[in-house]
Amino acid sequence: MQKAESIAAVASPRRGFRLTRGTGLWESIRIALTSLRANKLRTVLTMLGIIIGVASVVALLAIGNGAQAAITSQIASIGSNILTIFPGRQRGPGPSAQAQSLTLADAEALTKPGVLRNVVAVAPSFQGGAQIVAGANNLQSSVVGVTPSYFSVRNLALVRGDFITDAQVSGQRSVVVIGSNVGTDLFGLANPVGRTLRIKGQTFQIIGLLEAKGGGGFGSIDDQLFVPLTVAQQKLFGARSADTASPRISNISLQVAEASQMTAVSEQISQVLRQRHRLKSDGSEDDFTVFNQADILSSLNQITSVLTAFLGAIAGISLLVGGIGVMNIMLVSVTERTKEIGLRKAVGARRRDILQQFLIEALVVSMMGGVVGLLLGLLISFIVQLTGVITPVVTPGAMLLALGFSMAVGLFFGIYPARRAARLRPIEALRYE
Amino acid sequence: MPLIDIQNVTKVYKMGDVEVHALRGVSLAIEEGEMVAIMGPSGSGKSTLMNIMGCLDQPSSGSYQLDGVDVGSLNDDQLAAIRNRKVGFVFQQYMLLQRTDALRNVEMPLLYGDGHDRTTRARAALEAVGMGERLHHKPNELSGGQQQRVAIARALVTNPRIIMADEPTGALDSTTGEEIMAIFERLNREQGMTIILVTHEPDIAAHARRIIHVRDGHIAEDIPRAVAAVPA
8 A cells, every 4th residue: 555655654763852953044034934925015014114214214314424524525615724713702603793893904913924823824805795787687796805815715716817916906906706606697608707797886807717616505605706805895895994094804714734733823813813902811802703614613513413313313213113013013913823823832843933933023024124224215315315405425334223223123022022922822822713 | 651641630720710620630541552532522621631641731730651751840842842752733623824835834843843854754744644746735725634634744744652633523524534534544553653532523433442531520431442332
């Protein structure tokens, strides 16, 4: 009888009592995938929580890092190692309406040899708003009176033409160097150099067109016009100072040779100006403010770091919510499969085997969600980049963080359901309806 | 020494405040190679006895030795190992994993024990119950009788010392039931496999060579087949 032979073949070798071996990892993953495939919609919905969480962590961290990089590069584009002196006691950069305490004489005093050490250039400027007209086009813009050193301190380059010269400053010549946006707005693609435009009704000859610096923000160089300092003070805006003979100025930019010397130079400037302004050393406040570019950069970086961490934390909360979804589904899965658990235990599965099976199932869901979420996060970052508002920076660290976190969420929220499954008693589980 | 040696076993369940005495002192010995049917009305304690013999549950008092191992002193994981090694279960409702083909279903116990040559052994077990042609059918593609054959193959695959079948034909029509019983009989006769059936159908019990009646937590009758009253 054929069948009898095969039965004998199956059952013939009698074995002794051996230690059991656990289920393999691969076997557990296969069981998990079978179970997840059985409820596709539910699996996808569960994963969605993790996907959204991971995607938002990746995208928001990338956007935060991108914002930080943008701010850093924008500040660096102003020039390197720059100190700026503003009149009046101020809390932030920008001209103060009331303060008139900074004069051209102050700038000249700082420029005198031997007064300041380690300073490469001193660039006073005087700024005002004006109506600009060229032919049929007109715009409201910021006109800055400068000396030739301004262009080197602010690290400006020309597309064509020349910068303002010392002779043009002392001769109060009506010439203007324009920012790239001003050029496009007034003349389109035509070459503006050699043409004329009118500022506050006065005719100026355009002698230079600046290269675009890019970047938005307040007071972009691209939207400004530059005239000789004396012209801005005398002809355009009237910079008479109330109590001194010297005309007032909006600010003074100084370029320091080395970044490490900036604090020292900043202190020297304070000393010189307090002396010049006859401020007593008994603690009366400065009537000027020295801004250190490095300080501004570091405080801005701090703000964006906090902001990035904050955005990341919010995204992390959504990941946590996703984790609760995983736990919920795993509990449902354990309940639904009570009989299966009973059967597995009846045929010899130990607690550890059942625990492992359900933990791996939770891990598979959360890791698959993590990978899809990572890809979605990268896609979102890419789309944000296409909009041109900001260039997100995706770091490997952020990607690992998101994946690691999604795994940790799966493990953490998987343990409770898995332990519940592992503790089921086989007879009760087999009888469960 | 008998394969199953039960001495004065009791089992008490707590149902809230009430204590239920499912077994009130049962002594029983089953030798290797026997085919025994356990009968009794529901609530008689036959399921409890079955669970204890299958190492799914432990006695409240008394001793139980299976194949020389004192089951009463084992913890959960050791019990699981004993079940894996020594006991093959066949259930009334087949208890196959849905969405999993016959071969994988039969391989399943091997995952929790000695896992070498899983596929070969599972295939051999399925061939032994006449299911060699349906290795990759899933339970919902098989008839009730075929599903129960797969379940028997699953019980056989670990090469156990004993097969416990709880109402194995309860969900089948009588013709199919007879086919399933023929498999058990053949395993017992040709291979000396020890088989314990729990049933309330005298027709099915009649396939056994010894019939034990359980009533009110006691063994009421223990009749060798030769003397058993088999309806014509």
